[in-house]
Amino acid sequence: MPPAPRAPPAPSPPAPPAPAEPDDAAKGVDPGPVRSGRVALIGRPNVGKSTLLNALLGEPIAITSLHPQTTRDTVRGVLTMGETQFVFVDTPGLHEPRTRLGHWMNDTARQAARDADVLVLVVEAPRDGRAPRPVEADLALAGELPQVPTVLAINKVDLLKDKTQLLPLLAAFAGRHTFSATVPISAKRTNGTDRLLREVRELLPVQPFLFEADTLSDQPVRFFVAEFVREQILKQTFQEVPHGVAVIVERFDESGKMPHIEVAVHVAREAHKKILIGAQGQMMKTIGTAARQRVEQMLSRRVHLQIWVRATPGWMDDPARLKELGYS
Ligand SMILES: Nc1nc2c(ncn2[C@@H]2O[C@H](COP(=O)(O)OP(=O)(O)OP(=O)(O)O)[C@@H](O)[C@H]2O)c(=O)[nH]1
Numbered sequence: 001m002p003p004a005p006r007a008p009p010a011p012s013p014p015a016p017p018a019p020a021e022p023d024d025a026a027k028g029v030d031p032g033p034v035r036s037g038r039v040a041l042i043g044r045p046n047v048g049k050s051t052l053l054n055a056l057l058g059e060p061i062a063i064t065s066l067h068p069q070t071t072r073d074t075v076r077g078v079l080t081m082g083e084t085q086f087v088f089v090d091t092p093g094l095h096e097p098r099t100r101l102g103h104w105m106n107d108t109a110r111q112a113a114r115d116a117d118v119l120v121l122v123v124e125a126p127r128d129g130r131a132p133r134p135v136e137a138d139l140a141l142a143g144e145l146p147q148v149p150t151v152l153a154i155n156k157v158d159l160l161k162d163k164t165q166l167l168p169l170l171a172a173f174a175g176r177h178t179f180s181a182t183v184p185i186s187a188k189r190t191n192g193t194d195r196l197l198r199e200v201r202e203l204l205p206v207q208p209f210l211f212e213a214d215t216l217s218d219q220p221v222r223f224f225v226a227e228f229v230r231e232q233i234l235k236q237t238f239q240e241v242p243h244g245v246a247v248i249v250e251r252f253d254e255s256g257k258m259p260h261i262e263v264a265v266h267v268a269r270e271a272h273k274k275i276l277i278g279a280q281g282q283m284m285k286t287i288g289t290a291a292r293q294r295v296e297q298m299l300s301r302r303v304h305l306q307i308w309v310r311a312t313p314g315w316m317d318d319p320a321r322l323k324e325l326g327y328s
């Protein structure tokens with residue numbers, strides 16, 4: 001199984017042409033030493049970590065949604081710009097867990113933070129018309145970060161007209177952790193991301209690249225296929241259905257003309273199976289078509305995608321099932 005390619009499938013995942021840094025060499029400016037390292041994006045659910053990963057990479061590899069706890073496992077994306085290689089690690093949102101799955105997600109995020117060379121703590125800007133106070137849970141999170149160089153990214157500033165409202169936040173966060181820089185951003189509009197990259201670069205260790213310069217992700221295609229199916233389920237269903245869904249690729253056969261992929265969708269209740277399949281299978285058809293198109297876009301080739309829905313009650317609290325589904 002090849003890692004995630006951009007186009008076409010290849011043993012290592014090709015990335016787009018390196019985004020041009022200001023051409024320092026042409027201007028006779030020393031571009032500085034080669035730096036690289038792991039940069040973990042940490043924060044509460046729904047603050048926009050995955051949207052930020054996609055904005056930084058210029059490729060939508062991480063799934064995003066209106067629902068909190070969209071990201072379940074780390075998603076790694078590599079960005080190579082000139083003399084710098086950023087290995088971004090998107091993480092599950094840290095939350096009060098109610099299931100074994102939730103505990104595993106939190107453990108995964110905390111481990112990614114400990115393994116990182118640089119952290120980006122992502123928090124939300126206050127909205128217009130609301131008190132310009134930091135969210136207490138964000139402050140608590142800042143207080144428990146490991147001692148790793150950290151940039152504070154205040155996201156969703158597109159929703160805030162009066163930017164002076166950010167000032168009380170800066171002081172509050174500075175009281176909980178040492179931040180090397182604070183950068184207001186809008187991940188959705190790709191605003192502030194250039195400055196964020198410059199701040200992070202300064203904190204990366206001087207060391208050779210960790211991956212080939214054209215790598216987009218070191219995770220396999222089958223990981224992204226499962227994620228793209230889950231993304232469509234998140235988009236099409238509501239309430240408890242999306243939280244109770246796990247997706248696993250059961251077959252990825254590349255022996256024929258077109259890759260043949262079979263995916264199992266596990267739902268937490270029998271009733272959810274009916275919802276997902278829909279009247280005359282219409283819901284599953286919509287999900288399957290959209291997911292197939294995303295996979296084809298990533299692989300730059302057509303694929304055959306078959307989806308099976310299975311009721312697996314209680315999987316989110318069953319250690320054996322969690323292991324089978326890759327959450328262990
Ligand atoms: N207005 C606005 N919305 C944003 C911005 N960034 C993200 N969002 C929205 O916030 C919601 C959550 O975004 P995600 O990127 O999935 O958030 P996340 O932090 O990865 O969430 P989890 O995976 O659940 O931890 C989505 O509806 C995004 O479109 C932003 O800069 N501005």
Ligand SMILES: [Mg+2]
Pocket residue numbers: 049050051063064070071090091092093
């Ligand atoms: Mg996410």
